[in-house]
Amino acid sequence: MNYLDIFFLVVFIIGGIKGYMKGFIIEIFSFVAFFVGLFVAIELTIPVANRFFDSSDYYQLLTVGVFVALFLVAVLLINLAAKVIKKAVDLTFMGFLDNLLGALAGIFKWAFIVSVFFWVFDSIGVHLPSGQSDGSLIFPYIESIGPKTFEWISKVLPFMEDMIDSLKNIGEKGKAVYTFL
Numbered sequence: 001m002n003y004l005d006i007f008f009l010v011v012f013i014i015g016g017i018k019g020y021m022k023g024f025i026i027e028i029f030s031f032v033a034f035f036v037g038l039f040v041a042i043e044l045t046i047p048v049a050n051r052f053f054d055s056s057d058y059y060q061l062l063t064v065g066v067f068v069a070l071f072l073v074a075v076l077l078i079n080l081a082a083k084v085i086k087k088a089v090d091l092t093f094m095g096f097l098d099n100l101l102g103a104l105a106g107i108f109k110w111a112f113i114v115s116v117f118f119w120v121f122d123s124i125g126v127h128l129p130s131g132q133s134d135g136s137l138i139f140p141y142i143e144s145i146g147p148k149t150f151e152w153i154s155k156v157l158p159f160m161e162d163m164i165d166s167l168k169n170i171g172e173k174g175k176a177v178y179t180f181l
Contacts, residue, residue: 001137004128008138011114012107019106023098025089027105029082030075035153037074041067108145115146 019027048070049063056062089098121127133139 002132002135004132004136005138008111008114008136008142011110015106015108015110016103017106019109020099020103022102022106023086023089023095024101024105025086025098026079026082027102027109029078029085031105031109033075033078033082036078037071040074041071044070111142111145112149115142115144115149118143119146 022030045063045067049059049066053059053062053066086098089095118128127133128139133143
């Protein structure tokens with residue numbers, strides 16, 4: 001066990017505590033909200049920007065603003081729905097179970113986030129010192145969570161891969177963005 005393992009354990013403890021406090025429903029909804037928000041923002045950014053800001057000199061900047069606004073509205077609405085459902089579940093005997101499963105979901109969510117950061121850093125050539133990663137008990141398991149999750153999501157929802165690629169076109173006037181609809 002090395003410093004990297006201690007870092008992972010601290011992150012997992014924080015994720016578990018936050019997940020327990022929020023509950024499974026809110027943890028899952030917030031995780032799904034990210035992808036739904038991304039989908040909504042990608043699908044609607046160009047049509048909304050073209051409709052309202054087509055002749056603006058600040059089209060690219062406004063397009064980014066539209067993307068962020070659409071993403072945030074979608075995420076906030078989904079999280080609001082999750083809180084309503086959570087309140088109903090807390091009134092039943094399943095409230096405690098929701099909290100326990102929330103701890104597990106919180107740990108997974110933070111493992112996913114950490115894995116994605118390591119994946120991104122690795123892809124741009126920023127690597128951990130080999131002594132740290134080789135001596136870690138937890139790193140070999142964490143390292144693959146992000147890539148495998150995205151691989152699974154791409155298999156279940158094949159359009160997600162194209163949507164992520166289409167993010168490159170956001171803000172480029174006249175460029176078509178991938179559409180699922």
